[in-house]
Structure formats: structure tokens, C-alpha cells
Amino acid sequence: MTVPPEVQPTSNGATSMRTDRCGTLRVADVGRTVTVCGWVAKRREHGEHLAFIDVRDYTGIVQCVVPGTIDVRSEYVVAVEGTVRLRPEGTVNPDLPTGEVELGDCTVALLNAAEPPPFPVDDRVDVDEVIRLKHRFVDLRRPTMQANLRLRAKVNGAMRAAMDRQGFVEVETPLLWAPTPEGAREFAVPSRLHHGSCYVLPQSPQLAKQLLMVAGVDRYYQIARCLRDEDLRADRQFEFTQLDIEASFVSQEDILEFVSEAVLDAAEAATGERPGPVPRMTWAEALDRYGTDKPDIRFGMELVDLTEVFAATGFRAFAAPCVKAIVLEGGASSSRSRLDALTDRAKALGAKGLAWFKVVEGGGGGTDVDSPVAKFLSDEEKAGLVATTGAAVGDLVLTVADEYRLTCHVLGALRVELGGRPVSEGPYRYLWVVDFPLFDGVDDAGNPVAAHHPFTMPHPDDIDRLDSDPASVRSQAYDLVLNGWELGSGSVRVHRADIQSRIFTALGISDEEAASRFGFLLGAFRFGAPPHAGFAVGLDRLVAIFAGEDNIREVIAFPKTQSGWDPMTDAPKPLAPAALRDLGLQPIPKLD
RNA sequence: GGACCUGUGGUGCAGUUUGGAGUGCACGCCGCCCUGUCAAGGCGGAGGUCGCGGGUUCAAAUCCCGUCAGGUCCGCCA
Known part of the structure; x- marks a missing residue:
């Protein structure tokens, strides 16, 4: 935890009970x-x-x-x-x-009067989080938590001001929405007046804000609560807050500019320092160099391609479509148990194995490699490994050989675990990741899956390959990344029925299916949909990083545990029989 | 669905490797003392199903199995 900045009240806070704070x-x-x-x-x-x-x-x-x-x-x-x-x-x-x-x-x-607090109301000890959450009203009295709440409000305010200044209008969208079986799992709200039917809580205001574009709102924003019934993480709660943006008659460039303005303003308000222009990187480059679509560019340790070095290898484990490596400086002193643990970790991430090479001094002043698999490699291959990675004596080279995407994924994760620092530790390195693929993998039926969402506009240079080679089609989708955390994402939307139809075809979605899932949106688009694009910034993550926290629960007043439990209210709880009856619900025994 | 780590008075820890009496430390709490402290100080005291269940053993906080809760991660998060 960090020392909270000194609070600077804007008035002396006088009330009928006090003269000063x-x-x-x-x-x-x-x-x-x-x-x-x-x-x-x-x-x-x-x-x-x-x-x-x-x-x-x-x-x-x-x-x-x-x-x-x-x-x-x-x-x-x-x-x-x-x-x-x-x-x-x-x-x-x-x-x-x-x-x-x-x-x-x-x-x-x-x-x-007050009972003795369940734990010290100061920042000196790290109290068990369940106890803190159970007595959150006491926990929030602590200076750090007070500072976090107020920092959040400040960031919030700076973003609102930036959007207002840029001519955006704040519009509230419904929390009770219709199920859209695509994307994240939704929370259902049973209807009392329509037994057997449910509203859902929106995973984001995505469709609503696109409808506002059709409605001529032109520039919309909202500090919006989003709800997703997916497993929780340090950077994910069921409910989270986004600065949600959509604008008409704009290109990707306009959106990046709007968002930069809001985020950089927020950064300035929170830290007192305005970051410089945010650099860009294509998705393909991010994956190739960092093994992830949300690279932490605070440090190097980039992935090195060794596929050419082992193109003709006799070592069967390296006879793969892709061989890549990362170098851990000074890692050659790692113990066998540590190396075994790294191997286990690589396997847990999906690799078939992890080959490690300790770079040691060789005969004649050169270098050699020490590894269980060194005996399977030629001298040229060993020399090529050292030369290509640039590893020095005392370094450890970790290699994975597999399909390209998997190789990148495993080494990217190891890179962060071995070389990374906590996300909230400076410096703040923002990055735009652009040119995401339109599709990502295939579903059980063999159809491509939308990487962002099915209303994402293809890259203009790739649109001709939509039918012939969909996997190669880039999209006009983009992410904002900060220190390895995805801060937000957005895209230019499809506003033309002919392109939308071709995308649905590529996704294996029939006209009837599209009509039943998104009929109201597609219907609205027939009444004059302007070209439009948007973005959403995750506020919890941004505030957490500014607050020096590596966990968004520290910047949320009443968060839930990883299993979705609230120790304070004991939610979720069974409904009373009468309430169940009202909603037309009947519990069934827990399935195994 | 899976992997790893954690669970000991109100709080934070040590003790678990190598089984031997609920043993210890700091804070807090209760009582008394104290006229310049500020993490006040002194004296005394209370407070424990060692997460839960089972097993091994003469004997389990400690070893084994299971289970629950929390955390981090993989899957998942269009």
C-alpha cells in the first residue's frame, strides 16, 4: 500500500455540528x-x-x-x-x-460509543481480506481506503469533464435488458409479470449505445456499470465500471484521440503528471514480441524467434512450426527444482514442455550451453541459439516449440512472471494495440469466432478476403493497455447491412439466427445508421493502478470475493419461498 | 473444470521440516498507576474447537486422506 496523498479539502467543511475538519x-x-x-x-x-x-x-x-x-x-x-x-x-x-x-x-x-474495532483502523498491518470485507465500513475508515475512494471520484470527475469538453452527452441506458446469447455470461433477472421470462443485466451498454448513434445522439458517453457472470480475478469483479463512449461520423483516429484526452486528463488529475502521447503497436507485433495482446512494455525480455535456427534440426521436440525463446539474465544459477517448477508452469500454460539452456563459458573463450537436451543439438544449433538470443554467460534461455500462438502465449506469460513487476509500480507505460484480427479461433462447429464482437468493422485493406480467407482479416478494433493490463477496448462498428451480412455468413450465423439474436439492432440499422465507432475504459483498473494497488477490490467500496461472496451481506442468499412464488421460480437440487 | 499457496486468542506472526502438555512474540482488550504524550510508559489480568471431518500413533497444530473458506493463476471474460 502507498502513503495516501494529503487530502486537500476544497472548503473547511463547516456544518451545524462542526467548524472545521x-x-x-x-x-x-x-x-x-x-x-x-x-x-x-x-x-x-x-x-x-x-x-x-x-x-x-x-x-x-x-x-x-x-x-x-x-x-x-x-x-x-x-x-x-x-x-x-x-x-x-x-x-x-x-x-x-x-x-x-x-x-x-x-x-x-x-x-x-463503539465496540472495539475488529482490526486496527490504520494502514500499518495487512489484515485478512475476508475480515476487512465483513467489516468494510470500518475498513474504509483507514486512510489508504479513504484516499482510494476519493482518488476514484477524482478520476471519474476528470473523465466526465474531458468528455463534456469534447462535446459528448451523458445518456443513461437500461440495466434491465434483453438476453443476447453472445459473449460473456449474463446475470438473469426473473420477471414477476412474465413468469418464465427474464431480463438480463447488461455485460456492457454496447447495443444500447449503438442505437443512440442511430438516434442521432452523435457523441455519447456514460460512466456505466457492466455486469458479467464470469470467474473473478484480481482485475475482474462481477460488476465493474467503464467510461463508455460512442461517436458518429468518426474514424478509429477520432476515437483514439477522444479516449486519449479522457485518460490522459484522468492521469494528470490522479498523479499530477500528464503522460506523453500514447505509442501504438499492431496486434501482430505485440503477439510476436511480447506473446500477448496486452504487452507490459516497461521492460524488455522480448520473445526471440529461433524457428530458422532449428529449421533442419534432428531434435524432435524442436521440429515444430515455431520455436521461440526468452532470456532470463543471470538465470543460469537457477536450481534444478526452480527449473522443474518453470517447466511445470509452462506445461500448465499449455506447452508440451520447456527446454532450458544455461549459457556457460566454452572452450577457447567462447560460449557453450548446459542443458539436458544439449546432446540432441548440433554445434551450429547451439551457437545459433546463443547468437540469436544474444544471451551472455550466466544467462538462462527458455525455449518453447509448438504452434505459433501457443508458443507466444506460454513464453509471454513466463516473461511477465519472471521479469515483470507489479502492475501499479511505475512508470506508467500506455500503449495502443491496433489491427486486432476480426476472428479468433473456431467454435465447436468449426465456424470462426468474432474476436471482439460481430459488429466490428473489418480493416478496409482486408475486406475482400472476408469470404475467401476470413482468418487473415484484420479488424478496426483496438485496445488501450497500461503496464500489462487491458484498460479498455473498442472498434469501428459495421453500419452497412451488406457487410454485416457477410460477417454473419463467415461466423456461421444464419439470417434467421441473426434476426432472433440482434433483430432490434439490425432493424434499427435499416432506418439510417450513421458510420460510428466507440470505446470503453475500465475505470476500476485505471484507478487501481493510479492508487498503487494491484487489485481492483482495493478501489471498490464493497467488492466480492473470488467466489462471488460478499462477507458483509452474506450475498448471495436463498430467496424466501414467497419471493420465489412471486417470480414463478422453483429451486432444483444442486447438480453435480 | 484445473494448478499452486494460505488457514494458530480480537489483529498480525512464530511454532509444522524432525509428532511429545496450547508453548512464544508484537499489537489490541480489561483493571490499576502515571501532568506533554503521539505506535506513550509501568504493573497486573482475561482471552485458543490450532478452519472442519476422518485416519495413523502410546501421543497430532505438526504426518496421511477428505472437505470448507480465502488468495494468485489457467480455462472462462464477444
Whole structure:
């Protein structure tokens, strides 16, 4: 966790109960009689004539001096009236922003007593997350969590301002939507008035915002909640928030500009520093050099292609469509158990195996490789391996040989695990990844699967191959990546029926099927759909990185555990029989 | 669906490798003392199904099997 930035209130926060906030009092306030309200952070009693109470609100802590004893405990809610005065010589606390002053001759009004907190309300210890979540209302009192919430609001505000400035209009879209059996699994909401039918919570406002383009809104945005019933991760919750954008009569370039403006504004608001222009990389280059479509470009360790080196190899494990390697500097000292663990990891990622080579000094001042499989390689191949990877004595070369995509995937993951740093650790390296493929793999029936979504416009240079060679068709889809996390994605949409029809054909979706799934959208498009394109930025991830957190739960007020449990409310819970009846539902025994 | 890691007073840990009395540390909590502390200090005290179940053993926090919960990851996330 990071030290929260000092809170800078925009007003003194005076109310009918207080004149000031705790953390704002300074030397300039000396002489004022003030009242602060907050929670008792600490009590230090010195007998019957003197006691100190540290009172905390979200702005910080102020020391209150009581001339006598006072019966308050940790987390009691109090209002304290006293006179701001300089601390006596030698008792200034340089660790506190309010440390030069204190409240003297205090009278303490008890507003509410409190049980001892279940864990310390400070940032010094990492408490078990279930306990924190169960008492989230206490956890959020901690300075870091307060700072995270407020940072999130600041980022939110900066993005809204950027979109407003660029002429976008905020429109709210429904949370109760229709099932669209494509993409992420949806949360269903049973209908009381239509037994047996359900609404679904939107995995994103995708279709709604495209309809707004048909409606002539021209430039739409929304800080939108999205819901996806998929397995949770450090960077994924069931519900998450996006800055959702769509604009008409625009190209990909316009969208990248709009989004850059919002994200860079947010970065400036959050960090005080405006990043430079965001570089670009094609999807193909990202996969080739980094083994992933969301490369962390804070460090090198790029994938090296060795396919040519082993083109004529007699080593059967390397007789594969693709041989690639990464170099771990100084890794030659790795123990056998460590190397075995790496091999297991590679297999878990889908590789058939992992061949490692320790680069050692060879005869005549040259280099040689030390490896269980070295005996299967020719001298030329060993020399080529070292030369092509650029590995030096003491380095470890890890190689995978397999299909191109799998090889890249495995080495890309190992690269991040071996050479990477926490996502929130600086510097911030933004990257546009462009020219994603239109299709990605095939489904069970052998039909191509849409890489982004089926309304993504093909790349103009590739559109002629839509029918003849769909796998080679690039799309006008793009991602924004920051330090190895996908911050968001978008695309130019298909607005013409003839192109949409060809894409559905390539996807193996019949006219009837398309009509039943997306009929309302396709129908709307017949009434004058403008060319349009859009994007969505994941706010939780962006804020987490700015907050120095590697986990989006730290920037969400009430998140759920990896199994979708909320320890505070104990959700999800069974519905009462009467509620089930109302909805026309009947539980069935759990299936194995 | 799968892999790995974790689970010990309210909190954070050590103890588990090599079985031997619920043993220890820090914080917190309760009581008393203390007129300048600020992670206050001193003295005393309370607080434990060692996640749960089973097995091995004379004996299990410790070894074995199962299970639950949490975390990280793979699959999944158009």
C-alpha cells in the first residue's frame, strides 16, 4: 500500500455540528476556538490531570488535549471543542500534517460509543481480506481506503469533464435488458409479470449505445456499470465500471484521440503528471514480441524467434512450426527444482514442455550451453541459439516449440512472471494495440469466432478476403493497455447491412439466427445508421493502478470475493419461498 | 473444470521440516498507576474447537486422506 496523498479539502467543511475538519488545522488557525467531529483514533492518559485524544476524520488526525480524565475508547464518535494553539517547545510531531498545533482545553461530547474495532483502523498491518470485507465500513475508515475512494471520484470527475469538453452527452441506458446469447455470461433477472421470462443485466451498454448513434445522439458517453457472470480475478469483479463512449461520423483516429484526452486528463488529475502521447503497436507485433495482446512494455525480455535456427534440426521436440525463446539474465544459477517448477508452469500454460539452456563459458573463450537436451543439438544449433538470443554467460534461455500462438502465449506469460513487476509500480507505460484480427479461433462447429464482437468493422485493406480467407482479416478494433493490463477496448462498428451480412455468413450465423439474436439492432440499422465507432475504459483498473494497488477490490467500496461472496451481506442468499412464488421460480437440487 | 499457496486468542506472526502438555512474540482488550504524550510508559489480568471431518500413533497444530473458506493463476471474460 502507498502513503495516501494529503487530502486537500476544497472548503473547511463547516456544518451545524462542526467548524472545521480534523486534518486541516494549521498554525494559521492558532487562537481560533473550533469544534471538530470524528472518531477517536487513540487515547493517551497521563493520570487525573492530562489526557490526549487523537480525533480522526477523512482529512486526518488532530491531537486534542483534555485537562483531566476522559472516558472514551477507540472509535467512539465525538465532537471536540477547543482552542487551536501551538504545541509546547519540543512536542511538535513532524509526522502529522497537524503536528505543529493541537486543540487545548478541550471539552468532549460523546456522540456515540463503539465496540472495539475488529482490526486496527490504520494502514500499518495487512489484515485478512475476508475480515476487512465483513467489516468494510470500518475498513474504509483507514486512510489508504479513504484516499482510494476519493482518488476514484477524482478520476471519474476528470473523465466526465474531458468528455463534456469534447462535446459528448451523458445518456443513461437500461440495466434491465434483453438476453443476447453472445459473449460473456449474463446475470438473469426473473420477471414477476412474465413468469418464465427474464431480463438480463447488461455485460456492457454496447447495443444500447449503438442505437443512440442511430438516434442521432452523435457523441455519447456514460460512466456505466457492466455486469458479467464470469470467474473473478484480481482485475475482474462481477460488476465493474467503464467510461463508455460512442461517436458518429468518426474514424478509429477520432476515437483514439477522444479516449486519449479522457485518460490522459484522468492521469494528470490522479498523479499530477500528464503522460506523453500514447505509442501504438499492431496486434501482430505485440503477439510476436511480447506473446500477448496486452504487452507490459516497461521492460524488455522480448520473445526471440529461433524457428530458422532449428529449421533442419534432428531434435524432435524442436521440429515444430515455431520455436521461440526468452532470456532470463543471470538465470543460469537457477536450481534444478526452480527449473522443474518453470517447466511445470509452462506445461500448465499449455506447452508440451520447456527446454532450458544455461549459457556457460566454452572452450577457447567462447560460449557453450548446459542443458539436458544439449546432446540432441548440433554445434551450429547451439551457437545459433546463443547468437540469436544474444544471451551472455550466466544467462538462462527458455525455449518453447509448438504452434505459433501457443508458443507466444506460454513464453509471454513466463516473461511477465519472471521479469515483470507489479502492475501499479511505475512508470506508467500506455500503449495502443491496433489491427486486432476480426476472428479468433473456431467454435465447436468449426465456424470462426468474432474476436471482439460481430459488429466490428473489418480493416478496409482486408475486406475482400472476408469470404475467401476470413482468418487473415484484420479488424478496426483496438485496445488501450497500461503496464500489462487491458484498460479498455473498442472498434469501428459495421453500419452497412451488406457487410454485416457477410460477417454473419463467415461466423456461421444464419439470417434467421441473426434476426432472433440482434433483430432490434439490425432493424434499427435499416432506418439510417450513421458510420460510428466507440470505446470503453475500465475505470476500476485505471484507478487501481493510479492508487498503487494491484487489485481492483482495493478501489471498490464493497467488492466480492473470488467466489462471488460478499462477507458483509452474506450475498448471495436463498430467496424466501414467497419471493420465489412471486417470480414463478422453483429451486432444483444442486447438480453435480 | 484445473494448478499452486494460505488457514494458530480480537489483529498480525512464530511454532509444522524432525509428532511429545496450547508453548512464544508484537499489537489490541480489561483493571490499576502515571501532568506533554503521539505506535506513550509501568504493573497486573482475561482471552485458543490450532478452519472442519476422518485416519495413523502410546501421543497430532505438526504426518496421511477428505472437505470448507480465502488468495494468485489457467480455462472462462464477444
